[in-house]
Amino acid sequence: MRALFLILGCLVTTPAIGASCIPSERPPANHPSLAALPDSYWTGLQAWSDLPPGDRALLARVSIVQRDVRALNPHLTFSDEVPRNVVPLRTAPDQEFVADGAASLDALVLAARLYLRDRGSFYVSNGFRSYAVQLETWPRNLEKYLARIRADLPPANAKGYSDDAVCALRAYAGSHYAFPGYSNHQSGRAADFHFRAGDAPELNSDSGGDNIARWCKSDIYGWLHRNARSYGFIQAKIDEPWHWVYDPGAAKTSEADRVATSCQGKID
Ligand SMILES: [Zn+2]
Structure with missing residues (x-):
């Protein structure tokens, strides 16, 4: 029973989601979230500058995938405005x-x-x-779960982390934190x-x-x-x-x- 629990526990922490989380199409370049948070924003993020390049690249890819998944969802609206009410x-x-x-x-x-x-x-x-606080929180929270991905799905070769690693981290982050621009806080x-x-x-x-x-x-x-x-x-x-x-x-x-x-x- 304990063994079964451990196996299930593993599945929960690193879902067996393949490359399917990565959108096959790109959102339109004029989508407000791409304009506000372009790829270069994530690949050059100062908050991750102390991390090894492979880890930085993983966190940037997860953020870009999450941004694009949100942008491709017609039911979601990106906003970088601060409500006054x-x-x-x-x-x-x-x-x-x-x-x-x-x-x-x-x-x-x-x-x-x-x-x-x-x-x-x-x-x-x-x-x-505020949007500014959400923007600061997302990278910090993503970094917190790096250790788990490093342990469970380490980079297999010089090309860095696999798509499975991207999807596992995205699934975890996505179920715990709203991407900047989408939080109901x-x-x-x-x-x-x-x-x-x-x-x-x-x-x-x-x-x-x-x-x-x-x-x-x-x-x-x-x-x-x-x-x-x-x-x-x-x-x-x-x-x-x-x-x-x-x-x-x-x-x-x-x-x-x-x-x-x-x-x-x-x-x-
Ligand atoms: Zn909350």
Whole structure:
């Protein structure tokens, strides 16, 4: 049983996705994401300048593939604009949220605190994040998972990492972080929740360790699943139990039943 678990664990961390993740066509050169973030932006990125050339090339390819996959999806819109209609949250004055959803988010947080009573502190750790911050975060997050790719799918020859390595890293990054220009934090409509109780490990917005698993089985996640929809919030299409999106229209439909992939079957 343990062996089977380990095998499955391996498949989860490095999905057996072949070169199929690499688009066979290029997006139009005038697509706004190609204009804002051309190939040269990624191949010359200063943030990766200390890495070996092969690793730099891998991270640039992953970013270019992710940019192109997004650009080729007609349902997605790239934006490098900063919304002006964000306001500070009353329950977390250092965080901002889109003006039409801020009161609902504050009401949700206050209701969750009532439910939790004195069992710990619950608050929004991340609301609106600007395009500039997203742009800075993506390369840093991508670099965090290099070690895993180096270990599982090292460069086979002088040509560098394989397409499988590109696709494995893209699949992982793509399910955890929005590419710059596509995050709903950037629109001001996403909130990351945070829970802390005494000396127990906090529930934060880190995809590493057992944080996701602990979120899934926590009382507060069950409460959010049952109640967030009545405040207009739904679980985002990414595997982050702490990440919720203000979408009052979708909250009235079956979209509101969605749970983070890792939490499926683990909550009431
Ligand atoms: Zn988030």
